[in-house]
Amino acid sequence: MADRDNRAGLQFPVLIGDIGGTNARFAILADAGSDLGQTHIVQTASFASIDEAVQQAVLADSPVKPRSAVFAVAGPVDGDEIPLTNCPWIVRPKAMFSTLGLSDVVVLNDFEAQALAVVALGDEHLEKIGAGEPEPNASRVVLGPGTGLGVAGLIHSGGKWIPVPGEGGHMDIGPRSARDHQIFPHLEKIEGRISGEQILCGRGLVNAYRAVAAADSNTPRFSKPAEITAAALAGSDAVAEEALRFFVTCLGRTAGDLALVFKSRGGVYLTGGIAQKIVPALKEGRFREAFEDKAPHRELMRSMPVYVITHPLAALSGLAAFAQTPARFGVETDGRRWRA
The missing domain is CATH 3.30.420.40 (ATPase, nucleotide binding domain)
Structure with a gap:
């Protein structure tokens, strides 16, 4: 016991x-x-x-x-x-x-450990994405695409920081735009469903890349997440570029959903190697646009800061x-x- x-x-x-x-x-x-x-x-x-x-x-x-x-x-x-x-x-x-x-x-x-890290790390280990300022002792959310998609909340109560672990990476995710409806039918499913982890992790990025290629009857060139990310950031492969844009948009939507669940005025924190590698793509505006697109709560979402944890x-x-x-x-x- x-x-x-x-x-x-x-x-x-x-x-x-x-x-x-x-x-x-x-x-x-x-x-x-x-x-x-x-x-x-x-x-x-x-x-x-x-x-x-x-x-x-x-x-x-x-x-x-x-x-x-x-x-x-x-x-x-x-x-x-x-x-x-x-x-x-x-x-x-x-x-x-x-x-x-x-x-x-x-x-x-x-991801309890990642949540604990949010209050253990200094500003020098945080890269801010967009506007918003954190409220002291307000709830926070941590999510990180890696081998899977990890999610945890962090709340302050009774003078203590309390991590709230969960399996938020397995929430359903679905299409919204017209282009999404062309891509989603080609995504590999798990028992008939598409969860966040089918897109927002290393193998999920490969899944997204293949789906983008299939939507236009193109032949995928890459099979590893690092290859896709490198080609997308370098602008050397159009399919990889769109796959990363799709990834960033879906990450923004999911981060925004979780921010609403926890009303995380203390901030949303992206962690893990993938987030650290795609900071330029996250800063282009697509992520924040998807994150804030939560009518009727756009103003609330604009006030919430988002950070990439850069500590290795x-x-x-x-x-x-x-x-x-x-x-x-x-x-x-x-x-x-x-x-x-």
């Missing part, structure tokens, strides 16, 4: 890990006042399990042996065995007592902030904390 006592702090040193579908990032916090130590970034496909990755990539060369761990994983946290949504790893916190020598393990959703290890920063100052955050660990 997971420990129900979420009041006590973690014992240092603390191993922190951000486990995505493609990459896993680890670091060790020596104490409550230290900065992140050396960061270890590994491909999940290179290791059979998270335990093996930590042992070989982190602990083998570290003079510091962690006593506790906080992991953020791409998937819902439920039970003593936690499968990841887009990765074959299964996190087994109780087994880590023996395999990794830990005595205390907390497992959060990966934002989730680790969020986890570190939680490990060092847990009283600042209302993170519920009931059912998500295991003690030896």
Whole structure:
């Protein structure tokens, strides 16, 4: 059973890990006042399990042996065995007592960590997209297209920042413009439906690119997200350019929908490698136009700022902030904390 006592702090040193579908990032916090130590970034496909990755990539060369761990994983946290949504790893916190020598393990959703990062990072790690100013202590939204589409809210209550994880990347998304109605029939579906993740992630961008090509009976040239993004930003492939415009528009619509749900006057924050790479496209105006096009609430949407988080290890920063100052955050660990 997971420990129900979420009041006590973690014992240092603390191993922190951000486990995505493609990459896993680890670091060790020596104490409550230290900065992140050396960061270890590994491909999940290179290791059979998270335990093996930590042992070989982190602990083998570290003079510091962690006593506790906080992991953020791409998937819902439920039970003593936690499968990841887009990765074959299964996190087994109780087994880590023996395999990794830990005595205390907390497992959060990966976008909870991204939400924590929003208040842990400074302005130097934020790139603003359009107008609007944040209201102090107002609700915020974080979303990030990556291996999948992650979504989380962040609300302030009782003097604490409270992350609200969810599976918002799997909301339905549909066509609006005449061109959308030409493209959408060619998008690959999951069990008959098109969710945000079918467009707004790496494989989703490929899906969009192929659909744009098919809509005009063109033959696609590229098969990887990075190729499509590079060609679009360079202006060297018309299909790639339209696919990225379509991607940016759909991202703006989805971000606007989520901003309405949370009434996020504190801002909307785009995170992950894809958002960082397409900042020029996000700044062209198409994103904000789609974001604000929410009649009868255009004025409300115009007032909400949007930022791209540019910190390369934002989730680790969020986890570190939680490990060092847990009283600042209302993170519920009931059912998500295991003690030896």
